Amino acid sequence: MTAGSAAAVDAGARGDEVRIGIALSAMGFVLAGLGACVAILARDLNEPTSRLTLLSSGFAIGLMLVAFAGPWLLRRWPVTTVLGFGSVVCAVGAVLIAVGPTYAAVIGGGLLVGLGGALLVLVAPLMLNGPMADKRLSRVNAVASGVGILAPVTIGVLDGLGPSGRLAMLLAAPPLLYLALRTRRRQTAQPATAQATDPVPVLIDSAPAVGLGRKWRRVGRRVVVDVGVGWLRVVLAVAVEFCFVVWAVARLVASGLPTATAALLGSSFPIGMAVGRAVGPIRWRGWSPVMPSGALAACGTLLVSLFDSPAVVALGLVVAGLGVAPLYPVTVAALVALPGLSSARLAAIGALASGTAILLAPAALAVLARVLDLRLAYLVTLPLIAVLFVLSRRSGRSSFV
Numbered sequence: 001m002t003a004g005s006a007a008a009v010d011a012g013a014r015g016d017e018v019r020i021g022i023a024l025s026a027m028g029f030v031l032a033g034l035g036a037c038v039a040i041l042a043r044d045l046n047e048p049t050s051r052l053t054l055l056s057s058g059f060a061i062g063l064m065l066v067a068f069a070g071p072w073l074l075r076r077w078p079v080t081t082v083l084g085f086g087s088v089v090c091a092v093g094a095v096l097i098a099v100g101p102t103y104a105a106v107i108g109g110g111l112l113v114g115l116g117g118a119l120l121v122l123v124a125p126l127m128l129n130g131p132m133a134d135k136r137l138s139r140v141n142a143v144a145s146g147v148g149i150l151a152p153v154t155i156g157v158l159d160g161l162g163p164s165g166r167l168a169m170l171l172a173a174p175p176l177l178y179l180a181l182r183t184r185r186r187q188t189a190q191p192a193t194a195q196a197t198d199p200v201p202v203l204i205d206s207a208p209a210v211g212l213g214r215k216w217r218r219v220g221r222r223v224v225v226d227v228g229v230g231w232l233r234v235v236l237a238v239a240v241e242f243c244f245v246v247w248a249v250a251r252l253v254a255s256g257l258p259t260a261t262a263a264l265l266g267s268s269f270p271i272g273m274a275v276g277r278a279v280g281p282i283r284w285r286g287w288s289p290v291m292p293s294g295a296l297a298a299c300g301t302l303l304v305s306l307f308d309s310p311a312v313v314a315l316g317l318v319v320a321g322l323g324v325a326p327l328y329p330v331t332v333a334a335l336v337a338l339p340g341l342s343s344a345r346l347a348a349i350g351a352l353a354s355g356t357a358i359l360l361a362p363a364a365l366a367v368l369a370r371v372l373d374l375r376l377a378y379l380v381t382l383p384l385i386a387v388l389f390v391l392s393r394r395s396g397r398s399s400f401v
Contacts, residue, residue: 017128017136017139017140019127019179019183020124020128020140021139023083023124024143024144025144025147026087026090026094026147026172027116027117027120027144029147029150029151029171029172030093030094030097030113030169030172031059032149032150032151033152033154033155033169034055034097037155037166037169038052040155040166041055041106041166045103045106047103052103052107054107055106055110057110058107059113059114059118059358060114060354060355060358061114061359062113062115062116063118063354063355064351065115066118066348067349067351067352067355068352070118070122070344070348071348073119074122074126079123079127080183082119082123083123085180086115086118086120086123087116087120087176087179088116088177089115089116089119090112090115090116090119091177091180093109093113093115093116094113094169094170094176095109096108096109096112097109097169098166098167098168098169099167118355123347124137125332125333125336125343125347126343126344126347128140129333129343135281135329138277138280138281138325138326139277141277141329142274142276142277142278142325145274145277146274146278149271153267154171155168223338227335227338227346227349229391230335231350231353232353232391233290233331233335233388234350234353234354234357235356235357236385236387237328237330237331237332238354238358238361239357239360239381239384240324240327240381241327241328242357242358242361242362243362244269244317244381245269245362247362247366247374248269248317249262251313251378254373254374255308255310256308257310265310265314265317266317268314269318270321271321272324272325274321274325275321275322275325276321276322276323276325276326277325277326279322280326281329282326288392289326289330290330290331290389290392291389291392292323293325293326293327293330294323294388295323296319296322296323297320297327297385298323298382298385299319299320300316300317300318300319300320300323300324301378301379301382301385303315303316304378305379306375327388328354331388332350335349335350335353336350368380
């Protein structure tokens with residue numbers, strides 16, 4: 001490779017990082033603002049808050065749908081086209097949440113945010129795949145986490161000034177539409193044979209099967225096991241993350257804080273996430289990055305669960321955020337890099353894993369909170385981290401990091 005071609009590749013990689021960073025940041029702003037919008041929407045639409053909890057399920061439902069439809073789309077469209085389409089869908093959903101006049105319009109907007117956001121999550125590991133994929137994913141997720149911190153603050157300030165705070169969701173639409181337009185212009189400017197605009201093959205790579213016969217069946221079984229374990233690792237990582245995302249403010253309220261103060265201190269976890277993803281995965285003496293990150297997340301969990309002082313709980317949320325931050329980028333990068341299946345199909349499997357975790361984990365923690373209390377229910381994240389440890393220590397398996 002000549003110096004010129006190497007520079008072009010580096011510039012393309014940086015460009016992909018910028019595009020994915022814009023997409024995930026805008027989506028992160030919307031997702032972080034959904035929780036703060038629920039009460040405002042209930043007031044604006046004169047609906048009970050319980051009816052608006054469907055908003056938080058939209059992203060998970062979108063991930064589940066895209067997990068099945070994503071490979072079909074990627075067979076027919078280039079990755080960048082899927083990126084642009086997902087950006088437009090997510091932008092329309094954000095606008096509906098901001099200005100929708102009826103309950104049906106707002107819930108439809110939540111589903112569109114879920115579908116569009118799921119497409120962005122699907123293509124992110126594909127566009128950033130390759131050497132140091134986990135670090136690249138961590139960087140763009142760090143930016144997205146940092147932007148997400150601004151959403152509740154912006155919504156609260158705007159609502160306090162007079163206009164409905166949900167209008168802040170409109171801020172996510174311009175960067176998403178700009179990204180779609182920029183992607184379209186980039187495709188038009190590139191030659192038809194450019195790799196960046198080629199549809200992604202999604203069939204199982206059958207090349208290893210040539211001439212292997214019975215041995216291929218054994219190899220195929222190993223692929224199934226590897227993919228199953230990789231899927232479970234993503235489920236566990238996302239489950240731990242969303243237990244904190246959904247229930248952090250409620251835990252602070254349970255510690256005795258007023259709701260407004262708890263909402264403010266609830267940013268402790270996303271702040272920890274933003275810092276942790278900016279630092280990136282910690283590699284030490286050949287250990288999986290999951291180990292030190294998971295240990296830090298477990299320490300934060302103990303602080304959140306075993307103490308009832310608001311200051312200690314907030315500190316625990318920061319520590320947990322620092323530890324949880326690299327888990328998703330590391331596990332999804334490892335899944336997409338597995339040999340035997342195309343990266344497009346593996347990215348769809350990762351989306352299915354994320355959707356499964358987001359649907360089940362916060363709900364399971366809520367059930368435990370009713371049986372015990374929220375303080376003790378938070379301890380459910382410890383066995384999740386322990387299983388993730390076990391699955392990340394499979395000796396001699398370089399496919400897992």
